[in-house]
Amino acid sequence: MKQLPWKYIIAGAVILALAWVGISALSDSSIEYATVDRAEKLGKTVQIIGTWEKSKGWNYDAQSNTFAFTLRDEQGALIPVELIGAKPNNFEAAVSVVVKGRIDDGVLKASNVLTKCPSKYEGQPTDAMPAS
Amino acid sequence: MIAQILIHVLFGMALSATGLYAAALYADNERAAWFSMIARRIFSGVALGLVVSAVILVVLILQHRFDYTYVWNYSSRELPLHLLIASFYSGQEGSFLLWTMFVALIGVVLTPYARRHSYEAPVMVFYGLIVSFLTLLLVAKNPFAYFHESFAADGLTIADVRDNGKGLNPLLHNAWITIHPPILFIGFASMSVSFAFAMAGLIRREYHRWIDIALPWTLFGTAVLGFGIMLGGFWAYETLGWGGFWGWDPVENSSLIPWLVVVALVHTMLVQKRTRGLVKTNMILAVASFVMVLYSTFLTRSGILGDTSVHSFVDPGKFAFWILLLFMVTFSAIGIVMVLRRRGDMNIHREEFSPTTREFMLSIGAALIMASAIFVTIGTSWPVFMEVLGLPKVAVAIEFYNRVHLVLVPAVLIVNALSLIFIWRSTPRAKIQSLVTYGAAVAAVATAVMVAIGINDVGQIVLAFTAWFSFAINLRIGIGIIGASPAMAGAYISHTGIALLIFGVITTSSYTESHHAVLVHGVPTPVGEYTLTYLGKEQVEKHYADREKFKYFVRIERGGSTETVAAVLYWSDFNKRQSPFLEPGIRWGLHNDLYVSPKATEREDLFQRTTIMRGTSIRAPYDSSVVIELERFTMPMEEEQTADGRMQMSAVLNVRTADSSAVLKARTKIATGASGPVFDPEWVQLPGSTMAVGLAEIARNNEDPTKSTGDLVFRDMSKPLPRPREVFTVDFSVKPWISLVWFGVITMVLGFAFSIVRYTRQIRKQKALVVTQDTPLTDTQA
Known part of the structure; x- marks a missing residue:
């Protein structure tokens, strides 16, 4: 039983070390959900939930592999988005999009765009299919 | 209707089976046996009922009974048989039904097993409670709800039942x-x-x-x-x-x-x-x-x-x-x-x-x-x-x-190797030393080779070293054991599999080369060490009216070897054909996969565009002595609509050459496309030249319309208009040894199979002997 404190000290140290790894990784990689306004103030990578502003269209440039569109955030603010990559699946059908990226010179440079589709689940039948 | 009631009844039965098992726990022996017997029968009834419910749901799907909300929501007439069956669990309700059914069926096997070990009532009372909760969930998310019930709030009735379902997401x-x-x-x-x-x-x-x-x-x-x-x-x-x-x-x-x-x-x-x-x-x-x-x-x-x-x-x-x-x-x-x-x-x-x-x-x-x-x-x-x-x-x-696992995974691998080197209760020091030295030597050499080939990240090097260490130890001890008693090799097989999986993770994350490539139809394009050619497309599954599905063939050449892969672009009614669903084309290989992930397809731009702002001027790209000034854009109301209802706008251009000056109107027809307006320019010949100008795009500046810009295109009218070729944009990557990922996991699962056999045998043997609580088990192991 005399060896016990040793064991607890080592176990405690290992747990502390792991906790430190976890906490430091967490604080470095956490990404806030923000509005355009807040994202501009923060100046770091955030996620913005909003909708595609259809009147502004979208554009995919194959040479630079850039997909561009305009996002309207939940408070109605507009911001142009540039995503390196192709147009996400179901982009037009999405009721909302979640853009991960940072604002640089008034443009949201996106690393990821998620599309949320309503129609798949519990959709309103009235707009999903023509009635028979 | 019957199925809806059945679900409610099954919930009641599951609950009563649980209750009876609970009663059996506290009753005297004779009554307990009787309670358990009844509970067992009821429980079998629940399992049977769930299988019947699943069969009913599958039959409803096969019959296209769109008066059921679930069937309408997840299936359609176009689906082939295997997907119709799969749509049974494509939605929440159905997947809960599938889960519940499996729990109940496993319960049917579990009951006699628990009984043999005289553990029936105490095990099944908890198991029954789980089934009760799951069936309650089915009552709440009933897969047999009728369409007119689900949408009653929207004023829909049986008359509104659709002729076809919404179908299954093409990605599935x-x-x-x-x-x-x-x-x-x-x-x-x-x-x-x-x-x-x-x-x-x-x-x-x-x-x-x-x-x-x-x-x-x-x-x-x-x-x-x-x-x-x-x-x-x-x-x-x-x-x-x-x-x-x-x-x-x-x-x-x-x-x-x-x-x-x-x-x-x-x-x-x-x-x-x-x-x-x-x-x-x-x-x-x-x-x-x-x-x-x-x-x-x-x-x-x-x-x-x-x-x-x-x-x-x-x-x-x-x-x-x-x-x-x-x-x-x-x-x-x-x-x-x-x-x-x-x-x-x-x-x-x-x-x-x-x-x-x-x-x-x-x-x-x-x-x-x-x-x-x-x-x-x-x-x-x-x-x-x-x-x-x-x-x-x-x-x-x-x-x-990634960061936490770059610490945890190497630690787990080291501990895994040590757990095999050490034996139960105590380990002689000499044995530890020789095995650790052997493992570390193998790992050091192998990792050095990997570093020489090109890993340079410290985290990856540590990961590689520990994976090799674990791999070497597992292989050495495992081979010794598999000859003596194959059933006991399970753990070693599984851990070898995990090491292989980690190797696959390292190679794919460290050595994957990825390139963005724009492939013009028929034009060999160098991409990294390979040459890619987009060969053309072929429509497949033409007999379906709800889709247009194309295979896009890409030839991949390197040195003397040539491979062709087919990526798939798939326009479906599911999303009203607004954008295609994409599937990669893959050349599978043991030591690497060639992976062509489609991104977009479009017609090539035939003409170089020149952007010009209102009130400014440019020099014509074909002749720098010609100056073109954009005076203004006309408004759509100044122009007539085209016969097919498109609106028109024009750029009013002042064109000045060395000896002349003219005002031209370059008109363009504007339609609304999925991605915004689509422009169709009319060609206007420039004075004293065979060249013509067209207005290819207008970008309106909403804050200050005087700063709006237009894109001008030029062509030589004396030459025929070239046909635009198709441009296929892809991400091409070479993924070395990704096969190790799949092979590693399958090896791991195989190891589990060995261990299941081993411990099942052991427990049978034990039952033959009389088990007492305090005797530690003995099985022969190194």
């Missing part, structure tokens, strides 16, 4: 959906078994015997769930074109978390089997593995993670949300209360392990795996935690998982 149209979800749900269902046995052990105050009885089941659940998770990764890689096999997405994590917990549990169960230690730990882990299945289900099915995942999430409705929450809270509470009640009893069984023993290393390994489970849980739940705490919602990037 492949063979994987027919096997991945069922396998995953069988894995989930098996987690209930270890939980029920642990609780039974607590009721009986038998803290060791349940371990032996439950071990084969726990191994089975671990193997099946692990295999199911891998199939999901394979599906994502092969069909969905995510490029990788794992993305730390919440849905992926939600099946990984219970798996990690049950892997830890398997190891601590082995320790208790041999040493009688870790009694409480096993109880807690058995509870945790089941509760994490429920927690994961709750996270992914309650809709609360909706904004963080590529998977579609759904709000299941208030009632189902609360049942899921209640389900989770109830079983956590049962587990905690049961463990606390027997705390005093269990503390008697404390064991101290010396550090150079297998039991010590296995315990450390289990602790590290639990740390991984905890980190993944924290990462996945972070947005929810923050929301519950009223803080700004925050998600966790993939780097979080």
